[in-house]
Amino acid sequence: MEQPYIVLIVVSRQLSHKHHHKNTGNIDKDEVFYPVRKSKDPNVRMLLPGFGLGIGWFMYLVHGYRPRGVAHFNLWFPMFRGHFFQCAVSLASLVAWCLVLNWFRLTFGLSALLYHHTVPTSIFATYIVIITFLHHSEEGVPWYGDDIWTNVRGQLSSVDRVYGWCHSIIHNIGTHQVHHLFPKVPHYRLEEATVHFRKAFPSLVNIRDDRILPSFCRMFLKYARQCTVGDDESIHVYK
Incomplete structure (x- = not known):
């Protein structure tokens, strides 16, 4: 049941994900889970345990990752300039989907809604937080300041991991270096391309x-x- 969320926010999420691909590993321009400059760090930095897992994913969609927050439901956000109509359709579709969920609750009950939608969607959101963070966070893997960052350096800072029994279910996206270096490689070729790389x-x-x-x-x-x-x-490495 998590699929409707993927479809409904596809435009704004695609745009922010594209921004991530264009700035991977850049301390000053990347999209999420980046190191934060001291002058831009809030006085009291609050991190929910594990980034809030599933809750954190929905908070990210609403507020973005601070201090550079991308509000995915703000049609006038600068990142979405030139895509207003597509983003508006996505937002309208989300509102319509919420109405469908409310009808489902009224018809089948709250427990059915929790079982068929809320819990599966929360699991999906948790998985998104975990793999997104681990794709680009590891000891010894550098983040670069914008002054020395290059596209190749940034993409090479991605991390390959094996996700066990669900590795193929999530389309081999754990083989992340090749995905970033050559984003047009289809998921079913990632393992093969990674062997050669x-x-x-x-x-x-x-x-x-x-x-x-x-x-x-x-x-x-x-x-x-x-x-x-x-x-x-200029270079930050977790130790």
Whole structure:
């Protein structure tokens, strides 16, 4: 039942994801889970445990990731300029879908809504937070300031991970370096392309094979302690 959310926000989410691909690994321009410059860090930095997991995903859609917040439901947000009509259709579709969900609740009851929609959607949202963070956060993998960032450097800062039994279910997106270096490679070719990339450029490979949830907890704690960087820092590495 999570699919309607993917469809309904596809325009604004596609645009913010495109922005992420164009600025991957850039401290000053990336889209989410980036290190924050000290001068732009709020006086009291509050991080929900694990970024709030599923709750954090919906908060991200509404407010974006601070301090550079992209409000996905704001039709006038600068990132969406030139795509007003498409974003308006997505927003109208979301409103219509909310009306459908309310009809479903009135017809079949709240428990049915929770079982068929709310819980599955929350699981999906949690998965989005975990894999998005782990795609670009790991010890020794650098983030670059805009002064020295290049596209290739940024894309190479992506991290490959194996998601066990669900790896193929999520379209092999854990093989993330090739996805960023060559985004037009279809998901069903990512594993094959990754084999060739690792063979040709072994020194450039970032791969971790430890378990996903422990990795997420470990890196979240490191992020919470080390995510604030100096205004003149050109390279930031989690230690």
